[in-house]
Amino acid sequence: xxxLVTLGDGDIALQDAAVPVISPDEILVNVVVATxxxxxxxxxxxxxxxNKPGNILGCDFAGxxxxxxxxxxxxxxxxxxxxxxxxxxxxxxxxxxAEYLAVHGALVISIPDDVSFVHAAQLGxxxxxxxxALYQSLHLPTPLHPVPADSGETVxxxxxxxxxxxxxxxxxxxxGLRVISTASEGNIEFVKALGADAVFDYTxxxxxxxxxxxxxxxxxxxxxxxxxxxxxVQTVMSMGAEGGTxxxxxxxxxxxxxxPVETVFVLAYSIFGKASGAPDSxxxxxxxxxxxxxxxHLENAITYCEMLSTILARKALRPIPVxxxxxxxxxxxxxxxxxxxxxxxxxxxTYVIADTPGVGDRPADI
Ligand SMILES: NC(=O)c1ccc[n+]([C@@H]2O[C@H](COP(=O)([O-])OP(=O)(O)OC[C@H]3O[C@@H](n4cnc5c(N)ncnc54)[C@H](OP(=O)(O)O)[C@@H]3O)[C@@H](O)[C@H]2O)c1
Numbered sequence: 001x002x003x004l005v006t007l008g009d010g011d012i013a014l015q016d017a018a019v020p021v022i023s024p025d026e027i028l029v030n031v032v033v034a035t036x037x038x039x040x041x042x043x044x045x046x047x048x049x050x051n052k053p054g055n056i057l058g059c060d061f062a063g064x065x066x067x068x069x070x071x072x073x074x075x076x077x078x079x080x081x082x083x084x085x086x087x088x089x090x091x092x093x094x095x096x097x098a099e100y101l102a103v104h105g106a107l108v109i110s111i112p113d114d115v116s117f118v119h120a121a122q123l124g125x126x127x128x129x130x131x132x133a134l135y136q137s138l139h140l141p142t143p144l145h146p147v148p149a150d151s152g153e154t155v156x157x158x159x160x161x162x163x164x165x166x167x168x169x170x171x172x173x174x175x176g177l178r179v180i181s182t183a184s185e186g187n188i189e190f191v192k193a194l195g196a197d198a199v200f201d202y203t204x205x206x207x208x209x210x211x212x213x214x215x216x217x218x219x220x221x222x223x224x225x226x227x228x229x230x231x232x233v234q235t236v237m238s239m240g241a242e243g244g245t246x247x248x249x250x251x252x253x254x255x256x257x258x259x260p261v262e263t264v265f266v267l268a269y270s271i272f273g274k275a276s277g278a279p280d281s282x283x284x285x286x287x288x289x290x291x292x293x294x295x296x297h298l299e300n301a302i303t304y305c306e307m308l309s310t311i312l313a314r315k316a317l318r319p320i321p322v323x324x325x326x327x328x329x330x331x332x333x334x335x336x337x338x339x340x341x342x343x344x345x346x347x348x349x350t351y352v353i354a355d356t357p358g359v360g361d362r363p364a365d366i
Contacts, residue, residue, distance in 0.1 A: 003098035008053030020102040024071035031063040033121040034096040036349035041336035056095030062121035072105030082111035086124030110309040119319040130168035131304035133247035137264040143174035154178040156222035160191030161346040165225035208237035220244030271301035328356030
């Protein structure tokens with residue numbers, strides 16, 4: 001198969017690679033569409049990710065099940081089923097920037113007939129990270145058990161224009177929450193259209209103060225979808241008089257002294273951790289941070305996949321705009337450069353695998 005492979009010197013290349021061999025708990029997926037996340041390219045040229053040869057990049061995917069492992073429960077998956085999700089790309093010879101990938105049989109979202117592969121390929125990292133933050137870390141209600149819309153229960157999603165934030169805003173709104181968010185001025189209406197009740201310009205230094213006013217100084221839960229340090233300070237400063245919890249996507253400790261604000265680091269990859277000692281156990285997460293194996297996170301993620309399959313079937317999730325590159329995997333270098341240059345705004349970089357030179361015909365329905 002064609003795949004985007006690490007060369008071991010910090011560089012990458014489109015190469016022929018072996019189709020992954022599935023373990024008994026896994027399924028083999030023929031990838032139709034892959035999308036790009038900052039994690040795919042952020043660590044390029046560092047010793048961390050791309051210093052080993054033969055690993056395949058890419059986390060997010062949508063495709064078709066072609067093989068089912070012996071231990072996948074009967075009836076859970078069917079050959080030909082359309083599925084989407086995320087895997088831990090870049091660290092083994094198994095990534096989504098490839099014609100085939102292996103993934104845990106229960107750790108995928110089932111794609112309804114009327115949802116495109118292109119939309120479904122956006123969901124993996126963005127939605128699973130959001131679910132971990134909203135439910136595992138902040139213990140907020142889910143779309144399957146919403147609170148009444150007038151409950152007043154509120155969450156701040158810092159950066160509703162990031163892919164993660166765009167889906168977090170939607171999930172929070174579907175759960176009946178009052179959603180406060182941030183965006184650059186030109187994208188405020190975009191985030192409101194996703195369901196946010198109030199959106200503040202993050203370039204305005206008064207944003208945290210305006211959020212405190214808008215929430216009556218009572219905000220107790222927030223998710224920072226950028227977590228570059230400054231945004232986490234801003235998110236923490238938006239919390240109300242009683243303090244509360246902020247889920248962050250990079251490690252951060254609140255320095256706020258006037259109210260107790262707990263910061264909880266969410267690492268989406270933690271769903272791939274299994275307690276060591278288990279049969280064919282997966283080791284602790286090593287990249288991009290050392291993270292102890294937590295099989296509970298895998299179990300949670302499986303329930304999130306079931307929930308996402310349900311709400312997707314209800315047509316309740318709106319896609320974010322697509323930035324499609326013309327030559328599939330042969331365009332990934334350009335996609336990396338565009339992302340690193342800050343050219344991605346409220347959109348998802350998307351590759352159709354069949355557009356890659358040397359791969360078969362583009363399916364009629366993507
Ligand atoms: N820990 C984890 O497991 C995990 C999982 C997923 C992502 N992440 C990390 O989370 C970050 C976001 O990833 P993503 O894929 O969701 O992002 P993305 O779609 O690439 O984010 C791009 C958006 O970020 C917005 N933005 C930039 N600076 C901002 C700021 N200071 N305040 C508010 N919004 C800002 C921009 O908004 P405007 O267009 O409005 O300017 C832009 O639309 C990345 O650093 C990624 O590595 C971590």
